[in-house]
Amino acid sequence: MTTGDLSTLLVWAAATSFTVALIAYAIDLARIVDQAQSREPAAVPVGARGPVSAVAGSADEAAPSRSLRAEGIARSTHYLGVALLFGGIVLRGVAAGRWPTANMYEFTLVGVFVATLVLAIMQRRRIIPFISVIVLGMAVLSLALALLVFYVQAEAVQPALQSYWLVIHVGVAITATGIFTVAFAASVLQVLRDGRENDHSHLVAPWSRADGLRRSLEGWAVTGRRFAWLEQVPDARRLEAMAFRLNAVGFVLWTFTLIGGAIWAEHAWGRYWGWDPKEIGTFVAWVVYAAYLHARTTRGWNGRRAAYFVFVGYAVVLANFTVINLFVTGKHSYSGI
Amino acid sequence: MVRYRPEGLEDTFQEAPEAPVAVPSIGFVGWLRWMWRQLTSMRVALLLLMLLAVAAVPGAMFPQRAQDETKVAQYLVDHATAGPWLDRLGFFDVYASVWFSAIYILLFVSLVGCILPRTKVHLTAVRGRPPRTPRRFTRFPAQGEGVSDDEPEAVVRTAATVLRRPWLPLWPRYRVDVREESSGTWSVSAERGYLRETGNLLFHLALVGLLVSVATGQLLHYRGQAIVVQGDGFANAVVDYDTFEQGTAFRPSSLIPFTMQLDDFESSFDPVTLNPRDFTAHVTLDVPGEDPAKKTIKVNHPLDVGGAKVYLQGNGYAPDIEVHDAEGNLATDGPVPFIPQNQQYTSRGVIKVPDVSGDQDQIGVVGYLLPTAQQVDASTWQSIYPQPGNPLLVLTVWHGNLGLDTGVPQNVYELDESRMTQSVDDNGAPITLYVKQGETVDLPDGLGTLTFKGLPRYVALDLRHDPALGFVLVFAILAFVGLATSLFAPRRRIWLRATAQDGRTVVTAAGLARGDDVGLQPELDRILAATLPDQPISTQETP
DSSP states (O other): OOHHHHHHHHHHHHHHHHHHHHHHHHHHHHHHHHHHHHHTTSOOOTTOOOSSOSSSOGGGTTGGGSOHHHHHHHHHHHHHHHHHHHHHHHHHHHHHTSOSOSSHHHHHHHHHHHHHHHHHHHTSSOOOHHHHHHHHHHHHHHHHHIIIIIOOOOOOOOGGGOSTHIIIIIHHHHHHHHHHHHHHHHHHHHHHHHHHHTTOOTTTSOOSSOHHHHHHHGGGOTTSGGGGGGGGSOOHHHHHHHHHHHHHHHHHHHHHHHHHHHHHHHHHTSOSOOOOHHHHHHHHHHHHHHHHHHHHTBTTTSTHHHHHHHHHHHHHHHHHHTHHHHHSOSTTOOSOO | OOOOOOTTBOOTTOOOOOOOOOOOOSHHHHHHHHHHHHHTSHHHHHHHHHHHHHHHTHHHHSOOTTTOHHHHHHHHHHOTTHHHHHHHTTTTSGGGSHHHHHHHHHHHHHHHHHHHHHHHHHHHHHHSOOOOOOSOOTTSSEEEEEEESSOHHHHHHHHHHHHHOOSBTTBOSSEEEEEEEETTEEEEEEEEOHHHHHHHHHHHHHHHHHHHHHHHHHHHOEEEEEEEETTOEEESSGGGOSEEEEOTTOOGGGSOOOEEEEEEEEEEEOTTTOOEEEEEEEEEEEOTTSOOEEEEEETTBOEEETTEEEEEEEEEEOOEEEEEETTSOEEEEEEOOOEEOSTTOOEEEEEEEOOOSTTOOEEEEEEEEESBEEEEETTEEEEOOSSOSBOEEEEEEEEEOOOTTSSSOOOTTSOOGGGEEEOBOTTSOBOEEEEETTOEEEEGGGTEEEEEEEOOEEEEEEEEEOTTHHHHHHHHHHHHHHHHHHHHSOOEEEEEEEEEETTEEEEEEEEEESSOOTTHHHHHHHHHHHHSTTSOEEEEEOO
16 A cells, blocks of 8 residues: 555545544534523523623533533544544655645645644634534535545646745645634624524514515524524624634735735746736635624624625635636646546 | 724724714815715725625636737637627726726725824824723723722832733833822723734735835836747847837836847656656856856746846747758758647647748648657557657648738747648648658658758746835735734733722722733733732623
């Protein structure tokens, strides 16, 4: 078995491990949902705010409702997956004889590694199963996609990629993408929690024309029983702060990706900016995240509305990676597919 | 103090009630003022940012003139109805279009209109004293209290020392102001993190600098492309480039008159996948006033020549070909660059022979070069390796009028066949010539002979000069530093009040941060603990 094969095997093992972790987190989440629904509607302290310390959060009181066994399995398989994936990435680099960030397969591997690692660090004290389910779900999906679709043989790179910027520029871009992923999950949860806190759901009031559609979805109203578990997660303000901190780090790294990319482009292609499709995508994502940072400090646009910018920004980041790499030809066409 | 803030900015540090926007009743000037206030408001900045993001997208969806003129032409042919309209609306030149320019210019005007007054306010604040201790602490997110047996003044002075303790040598953590509010009541107000706003302003001003630098570079830059065959050279003069592009303020005198000769070109390929591994051009550089020097140019490692950079952008083979016409006169002699079409360097090229003697037809030869040719069947050859192992030219021959005198500019890599006839055999099938290196073959229809003399390589060089490059880099780095500072430097205000009460000193403290700051309460706790050693302290954080 060659080093490259061993690397692939480790990545498969990591994907399996993450799948187990995903199931365990999902069981944990389901348990919380169950508990919350059985308690409902006895006490719904919607929007209740008191002088009680919010540092500990409302979820500690709910601690008995969690499945400790599921959390233990989730945590250990999650860590195991991160370790296996790290091994797979290192061996991949050894097999190719270079830094392993040269094509979509390797990019996806490292991106998943960063996202799962950030998730593990974020949850070292306390597990938020919802965020774990989103991030690990995406991780498993991405790894499967990488192994089945993006996979290319490990080999050395073409002259245009033979530069230390391959480590810096691409490495930082992947790290930023991984961090944006976790931040995105936090923002999703924030918006849901915010809807519940304010007792606000678009699915409650009748829709004039498509009311039939609305009625079939009514059970999914964020204010309904199905989302009772939202009482257990940190409040929207705290989730917003969490998402912001991650997004701020991601945005700074993304800025560095742009600047580093411009410097490399100046070396390799003879111009620092040329509106290459990838450059456009990176620029658009940067502007959207910049708008997010502005929205946070604009009256009437902070909180829930600012989170919408995160959704758009993250969608652009993903499209910039997938659509631009696979369907648009440009100077960044290194997918190898 | 000047109390500027952009319309709509949410700021925990400036709680002055929003002054109602005066309904403009003072005519034109009032309107202008109102419009300016709108333009520099946060909401409009937000709107413009989103517009910029949306407006940038078409550039990735439609072919762009700046990148690929031929793709645009093809698009116009394929979309006869929509194409011209898209063209008129600037969709093939998005980043120079009126609407895109309008958005970013408005955005920058809005930015300047917002940032300059803020800079003024910030400069005042940096020189001023921290804001007075508020009367009541109940509304602040971080609070704490304790008691002490020391005098109020002593407690407050201790707190001031704690707050001033530097986090870098000579850089105080907090700016501190101690006041006696009334007899027996002392307070200290402290503020840190002016760096946050400094970073914010630096970032935005650096963006303006970046825009100006890029624009300056566009005005002054020049860029030329040249194909240089092994053994040949070229001079840095406008006429010596195959294509030349320049900024509107460019002067030909800014071209440094150096000459460069391509001595050798090396390439290496992966033997299995045939992917390229290395390209190196060895050149001799001759700059006036300096000795000729041997240099190398590689991908990612351009050559610096007096402020300009020379990039290796492409390479290929230029078969050295000699053609004698029907009368035996030498009609053309020299290397002809062929363009690689695939990984095996199967290259396509055209040999145009206009200078034939007498009234003979002009000759055009079209064909392929196979660097390492392998025969597949009787009439099919293919290249199996990009290096010249067994070079073979596969050619078809045309004769007639090349159309070089029509005045219409021609592509040197394409043959205009409209006035030419292809040489065919008795069955009407085109005659194909197979020429190995060193061979001479007779051209069909008695047109003459063709000799494949040698196979030198050529490189495509790209020379670029942009005097603003250094400024672009500096402003980009400043923007990055400013951004990181503005996002990660915490801005906090801490107040502490000591009041004599029943023979003891009651201490209350509060903290306020700009934005959500998880470190605020721990910092307040730490300061209280350092101020009141060995005393119980109660703290609380309110959301």
